Amino acid sequence: MKDILMHANKIADKSVSVIGEERERYTRLLDKAVEVFNKQLEDIERRCSDRKENPEDLLNSVVDTVNSVIEIIEKYEIAVDYDKDILREARVKFLEKTNPILSNSYCINRARTWPQGYQGDYKTLEVIYRNSPMSEGIGYYLDRYALSSTLAVAVRERIVKLQEILREELIARESPKVLDIACGSCREIHGLVTEIRRSEARFTCIDLDSDALNFAMDRLSYTDISPEQIQFFKYNALRMFDHELNMEEFGMQDIIYSVGYFDYLPDDFLVKILNALYMLLKPGGRLIAAFKDTERYRYQDFHWIVNWDGFLQRYEDDFDRLFNQAEIPQSVLLKTREKTGVIIFYIATK
Numbered sequence: 001m002k003d004i005l006m007h008a009n010k011i012a013d014k015s016v017s018v019i020g021e022e023r024e025r026y027t028r029l030l031d032k033a034v035e036v037f038n039k040q041l042e043d044i045e046r047r048c049s050d051r052k053e054n055p056e057d058l059l060n061s062v063v064d065t066v067n068s069v070i071e072i073i074e075k076y077e078i079a080v081d082y083d084k085d086i087l088r089e090a091r092v093k094f095l096e097k098t099n100p101i102l103s104n105s106y107c108i109n110r111a112r113t114w115p116q117g118y119q120g121d122y123k124t125l126e127v128i129y130r131n132s133p134m135s136e137g138i139g140y141y142l143d144r145y146a147l148s149s150t151l152a153v154a155v156r157e158r159i160v161k162l163q164e165i166l167r168e169e170l171i172a173r174e175s176p177k178v179l180d181i182a183c184g185s186c187r188e189i190h191g192l193v194t195e196i197r198r199s200e201a202r203f204t205c206i207d208l209d210s211d212a213l214n215f216a217m218d219r220l221s222y223t224d225i226s227p228e229q230i231q232f233f234k235y236n237a238l239r240m241f242d243h244e245l246n247m248e249e250f251g252m253q254d255i256i257y258s259v260g261y262f263d264y265l266p267d268d269f270l271v272k273i274l275n276a277l278y279m280l281l282k283p284g285g286r287l288i289a290a291f292k293d294t295e296r297y298r299y300q301d302f303h304w305i306v307n308w309d310g311f312l313q314r315y316e317d318d319f320d321r322l323f324n325q326a327e328i329p330q331s332v333l334l335k336t337r338e339k340t341g342v343i344i345f346y347i348a349t350k
Contacts, residue, residue, distance in 0.1 A: 059139050063112045104135060107127055108306055111124055131156060160338065173199060173254060177254050253282065254285045259289075259343075293344050332350070
């Protein structure tokens with residue numbers, strides 16, 4: 001793989017105009033890199049059966065192997081000028097060629113096949129939250145690689161930060177109405193049982209996935225939260241761009257929050273939803289929205305190693321612009337990040 005990287009670097013050092021002429025060469029380099037990638041992982045797979053092998057050495061070998069092929073992929077994307085059609089075709093081939101070895105990982109295979117029918121499903125997120133490898137052999141080390149990726153760690157820290165924010169809100173309020181959009185498994189609620197009970201909060205949790213709602217409902221049934229305090233509804237959050245409809249369905253709210261969901265919405269539609277949700281707040285109410293800052297993580301892991309490309313690549317300036325377009329002024333916004341700094345929380349006060 002080192003020879004391939006050296007070759008790629010030599011091409012990358014040339015001018016932009018020459019790079020355009022070298023796209024085919026980069027394609028051949030990528031094909032070769034995939035071949036070497038598979039062989040290196042197969043070698044690691046054989047080493048996994050040797051009890052003398054140090055587990056951390058095996059993990060480091062997997063990490064180095066993946067990092068090397070990602071470096072080639074990054075250069076390939078530049079060489080093809082990030083052409084969506086070219087990259088889509090290349091990704092399909094990469095997924096096919098690497099599937100025999102990478103499918104040994106439960107985490108990677110799930111995030112390639114999406115058996116729940118959509119990207120970012122609650123079961124996949126629960127795997128990330130639990131942070132426990134579910135495979136054997138090389139699959140175990142591939143699981144560990146996936147679960148230790150920068151964004152996976154940030155997603156776990158996102159729940160911690162969300163709980164902190166919600167806890168402060170619940171302590172400061174009496175009988176607040178709370179709307180959780182695209183709620184998934186409602187994991188954050190489990191750490192807030194005491195605050196929810198004492199504040200007499202009323203949560204409305206909506207999601208389009210019935211399985212996610214049933215999972216969350218069942219898990220929360222083992223807590224001492226009154227069933228009247230947590231209501232679950234199957235509802236398409238894409239309908240929430242209309243204020244009058246939101247008023248009819250949910251009424252004014254003290255707290256509205258969603259983490260992860262907004263990353264999947266295109267700019268124009270996201271602006272409409274942010275505006276409508278802000279209008280749905282009571283005076284003093286707060287809208288809490290979390291976004292992934294693409295400046296802080298490597299998206300190629302999610303576009304190539306797994307097939308998770310639904311969430312959009314945005315930067316902090318993009319989020320600021322979108323809130324401004326949604327007529328939510330900067331003066332009412334508070335920005336904070338979770339522990340890793342990858343995910344930004346925007347808290348808008350009405």
